Amino acid sequence: MSNVYDPREIEPRWQAHWLEHRTFAVPNPGRPGFDPSRPKYYVLDMFPYPSGAGLHVGHPIGYIGSDIVARRKRMEGCNVLHPMGWDAFGLPAEQYAIQTGKHPKETTAANVANFRRQLRLIGLSYDWDREVNTSDPAYYRWTQWIFTRLYDQGLVYQADVPVWWCEELKTVLANEEVINGRSERGNYPCVRRPLKQWMFRITAYADRLADDLDLLDWPESVKAMQREWIGRSRGADIVFPLAGVPGESLTVFTTRPDTLFGATFMVVAPEHPLLRRIATSDRRAEVNAYVAAASSKSDLERTDLAKEKTGVFTGGHALNPLLDPADPRARIPVFVADYVLISYGTGAIMAVPGHDERDFEFAKKYGLPVVEVVRPPAGTPGLADGVCFTGDGTAVNSGPIDGLPTPEAKAKTIRLLEERRAGSPKTQYRLRDWLFSRQRYWGEPFPLLHLEDGTVVRVPDDRLPVELPEMKDFTPSADGSPPLARARQWLSTTDPATGRPARRDTDTMPGWAGSCWYWLRFMDPWSDEAPFAPDAERYWGPVDLYIGGVTHAVLHLLYARFWHKVLHDLGVVSTPEPFQRLFNQGLLVAPAYMDGTDRLVPADEVDEVAGKSFRRSTGQEVRQIVATMSKSLRNVVNPDDVIAENGADAFRLYEMFMAPLADQRSWSSRGISGCRRFLDRVFRLLVEPDGSDPVRPELGQGAPARPLEGPTLELERALNRMLKRVDESFVEFNFNTAIAAMMTFVNDASERPGSLTRSQAERFVQALSPFAPHIAEELWQRLGHAESIARAEWPKADPAYLEDETFELVVQVLGKVRGKVTAPRGAGEGDLKSLARGAVEKWLEGKQVVKAIVVPGRLVNFVVR
């Protein structure tokens, strides 16, 4: 046994120990070894998609943070569920397989093995008995089972939906693969083409998905993004009869029914179904030309803000439903313009240029009348000042609602409309139903059968899973039909209920499916009778802490909440929400370098001298940029290399020491040395490098207890202050301050050789162990403990030792620090004042002290004249 700190020897040994002894395995309720008296804690990482590139040093930041929490909770006596698995289905895996010419099953298995190896290298305390893989039939059997539950609830339907089609690649592409109307790979033009797709009725849950955010301890920014995505607006539908088109009317959605009398024109989207009826014959040619031009524009061009609004008059008129049709003010001209979107509301609006910016802009351009119907509060500029006023005010020029404040004007307008059956209250959402099918191979097959009469039945539970067929060629078909359509044998089957011939569905689920319930499978991954045992779910749910990147702020977290809520309604899960607390770890950036011709220079070929960067081989100065790690920027740092050089513990510490867990941080290849030096000092503090004893003699088992006095008492105080700061760091996961506090303690202890006691050494190692578990296990064992430190006690700060009996009294004159003096802790105000006066005599000479402010334990401030 070497007495010099050597992580290359220590770390693999302890990693093997943990695996062999299943140190972090936690039993489920009712299983041997389960202790119901302990509280539960479920800390979950967003499980990774196992890419071919492996992990870079940015990926483990969240994993290390969650691991520190898990390890500490274990020491506090909790049953801790801390699992890991693989989000292995989906497009990237399929693309990678196509690229490498290997089957996705093979590449996924190899990538998973590499990820597992890398995660174990970091010393993360996962319960590997619970590992799951979404592409494993034993897992996706239950993904399909949950799908059938949603299907039975009527939450699944088929619809013709435009999808991206790339003529050049002869394939359908997912939204994520299309950027600005061109394919991500190859940059070929793509077009929208209607195709029959499976849809989830997520809009049925829109209200609860928005409202229940209030129950959650999530970052406000993520809640805001979800609310915005759901985009709930309360208002009214208003029905405008069409003049000259008997029996037809135009329905619009508005959030401002109170501005109805200010509607001086109407606008319909170019795709509006009634447009042909509305347009008069003399205008038809112009309208058709406009519609044709709009349809040839890409989505990007349509939504480009910089562009000016365009539109043409249809010749048709609509009638204000609250005015007499004979009243000339009731007739409202109808325009067609592409600033109105067919996909939102009713695809038509009443335009109120006085109180809507977009309508105002359009009206000014085409010389349409602008009428004020909302008077702004005094002092707020409005139409009288030539600007459009969109806020709340008082209704004017509006007949029956004149004089009412905006909220009441809205309510009364809706009442009047309802009386005339010309409108009703309406809540509108920006959220769309969820397009759930992909014409791809590497995903869960739909557990659905198409019968010859055109009906669709679901596969019964006892026939699940519907396994993905083995296919040698899994590339998309040239005509856009899914690869599974070519699996002839697999395709034709019979309906188990009737024995009639049936055809399997050939679409697969998107990559999101497996991640919509994996936290539930982790609770009981062994069950083959249900997705999980109900008692396991009742015990472990909900996830107490979910750590992951903010990139999943909307889609994954919204989809996961949706499935969870449906399962909750069905009584399958006991909680209304899956993730009680969400925490987003910060991004990692790293310097990248370019030479004079903007060519990228690999980061490891660059030296930094006096703030400038030079290419080592040529001595040429290079320019530094800072960006997220990527292969293309040649600035990727692999944790394998960092760990090989400095050890996993130093790596873990450095990742946490760079910044609070939530903040963006910048990787510096040199910075880690401070953390490595700290661990060297820790080891030397407890172990005599030239000796042969496992620890220094005064720290060994049976070493005589020593009184808390002199430097030992000082260390006791230093230790307790450290423990307090470490504890506080767990509130917002600013572990950088915890590590700084431990460094300070080790500095204090190193300055007082021989003063550290065994008890102090033990408590220090316990506090260190969640952060640097390998060295902690090693030192714990050397201190004579047979059991792993993983379940040792978590050390608590003793308030009796947080303060010295004296403190440094700061003395200010007029708020400026003019002196300092040592004062006894319990001194009264009078004593402090006279002590303070003595320290700043020369500043008080010839001055009159008007007032003295005393903050006990801190400072005295003299106010003088």
Added chain:
RNA sequence: GCCGGAGUGGCGGAAUCGGUAGACGCAGGGGACUUAAAAUCCCCUUCCCGCAGGGGAGUCCGGGUUCGAGUCCCGGCUCCGGCACCA
């Protein structure tokens, strides 16, 4: 434009309730030990003036509240992230 967040030394960052700004670490400078190097240990390191004791300024900018402001209030600037013609 709207929503969310942030601006502190050469760098990453710290600072409880409004109470010593710059903890801890990196980088840099000086020294000890060494034949030498590495490692280790000690000292210095916000800026300006001064040989020094010491003094002045200073937390994005401008105001304000207060005995006292990095922290609170008002106005502005910059940066990062999200949404973006959603009626």
